[in-house]
Amino acid sequence: MVIVADEIYTGIEIEASSKDEVKKILFDExxxxxxxxxxxxxxxxxxIKRFLDPIELKSGFNRGQGLTGFSLPHGYNARxxxxxxxxxxxxVEDNQPVLYDDGTRIGEIIFNKGNPVSEQLLSTGERVRDITNISAQGGLHVMYSNECSLKDLGEDCLYCAFNERAKDGALNKVLLKSPRQVAEAYDIARRAGVANHFRITGGFVPERRxxxxYLDVADAIKEKYSTxxxxxxxxxxxxxxxxxxYKEAGFANISTNIEVWDRNIFAAMCPGKEKRNGGWQHWVDALEYSVELFGKGNVHSAIVAGLEPLESTLEGIDYLASKGVVCHFSAFRPEKGTPLEGYRSPDAEWHWExxxxxxxxxHRHGxxxxxxxxxxxxxxHSAQVFQIKAGEFEGNQLTQWKFPSLD
Structure with a gap:
């Protein structure tokens, strides 16, 4: 028996007789x-604090604030x-955290658990988590630099809290990770089976180095691993x-994050990108050129959803998809210390649309x-909805997707 509702979770139980009914349950979640x-x-x-995993609390993605991520009753991730x-x-009921909507019981949730490999020490004394975050999908996320040089020019993106977060010494113990540190953390994680994807990113470094x-990091990794x-x-x-x-160095994917599609709003929101990187058209040109090198679907971008009209964001996603670029997106959340602190993101209905x-x-672009x-x-953020539409679930559960194993 599973729960199907006219709205989200009325508590009415009927048997799901088709995949479409299960899809509705998962879409509601x-x-x-x-x-x-x-x-x-x-x-x-x-x-609630006893249910929160200490490794997850220390994660750079959690930023030490409140609840960690968790899974809803049918497996959809939430925060x-x-x-x-x-x-x-x-x-808390029967020693389990239970979510309610205005007094109506939704069900038990499960808080994310961090991977214990994160606590292992490097030869230089740092922990793996000081160098990289291990994702639930079995991949690594490395922020090589925790500062962006655009701040010195007064040209930070208006919505970005990158430099503000860099001030937190507890969460950012290593402001600039060396290629050797990254390669050693990668080796520890890969031997544990959780380096099946490796993402490296960071703020603009002086002189755009x-x-x-990135080539030094790739070379350091390839001292032990051929690919x-x-x-x-x-x-x-x-x-x-x-x-x-980047392709020659061994990266299978590349991402150039335009973050705002409307070219006029781009210029206002991203003054450094507009002045130092050729402007909006150059970013689009870089994405289209990358597809020639990496192939359809292996070139990525990102939009901060909520900084421009919905129609503009969808126009950008569709245009880039037609060129072979997967343009991901995240919900704009005004952050402390940024020029947009105190502003509001669009409501949930906007983000769901x-x-x-x-x-x-x-899906249409394959x-x-x-x-x-x-x-x-x-x-x-969008991958789980993509999976639901593809029918990639078991019974009435959306199980955690994992990267294919490399070893």
């Missing part, structure tokens, strides 16, 4: 995830900040011909689930 992000969750921190003024609440650094499966997240280079060097229509675009996860860190 996906919508709930979006609502939790907007509305937040009320909970007693003293009661939610604390809020007093919300219909959603967490209670990304290429040199790796990864994604280089880079800015649009002045000379597009250098993009081939984007998720629904964008994943239709991804992208795969692997490609949905293989790009920048925004990929999982």
């Amino acid at each position: 996906a919508k709930l995830s979006v609502k939790l992000t907007e509305k937040g969750i009320s909970y007693n921190a003293d009661e 939610g900040q604390f809020s007093r003024w919300t219909p959603y609440s967490l209670l 990304e290429l040199e650094y 790796f499966y990864g994604c280089a997240v880079v800015g649009a280079p002045a000379d597009l011909s250098v993009l081939s060097k 984007l998720l629904d229509k964008a994943t239709d675009i991804f 992208f795969t689930t692997l490609q949905m996860y293989s790009g920048n860190a925004s990929g999982p």
Whole structure:
């Protein structure tokens, strides 16, 4: 028996007789995830903290704030900040955290567990988690630099808290990771079976030394491994011909994150990208050129959803998809210390419409689930909805997707 509802979870139980009915259950849970992000969750921190994994709490993705990520009753991933003024609440029943919607029981949730490999020490004394985050999909996310040089020019992207977060010494113990540190952390993780995807990203470094650094990291990894499966997240280079060097170094995917599609809003929101990187058209040119090198579906971009009209974002996603680029997106959340602190993101219905229509675009252009996860860190936001539409679930559960094993 599974729960099917006219709205999200009325508690009415009927037997799901078809895959379409299960899809409805999972879509409702996906919508709930979006609502939790907007509305937040009320909970007693003293009661809930024992369920929160200490490794996850220290993760750079969690940023040490409130609840860690968790799975809803049918497996959809969710997050939610604390809020007093919300219909959603967490209670503890029979030693399990249970989610409620305005007094109606939704079901038990499961908080994410960090991988113990994160606590292993490198030869230099740092922990693996100081160098890389291990994802639930069995991949690594390396932020090689925790600062962006655009701040010195007063040209930070207006929505970005990159430099603000770099001030947190507890979460960012190593501001610039050396290629040797990255390669050693990669080796430890790969021997544990959790380096089946390797993503490297960071802020703009002085003199744009990304290429040199990324090649050094790839060379250090290949001292022990002949190949790796990864994604280089880079800015649009002045000379597009250098993009081939990332391919030659062993990266199977590349991501150049345009972040705003409307060219006028791009110029206002991303002054450094507009002035230092050739402007909007150059970023689009870099993406289209990359497809010639890496192939359809192996080139990625990202949009911060909520900074421009919905129609503009969808136009960008569709245009880039027609060129072979998977343009992922994340929900804009105003962050402390940025010029947009205090602004609001569009409501959950807006973000759900984007998720629904964008994943239709991804399917129409023939992208795969692997490609949905293989790009920048925004990929999982839409990948699970993509999976539901593809029928990739077991019974009435959306199981955790994993990268294919390399070894």
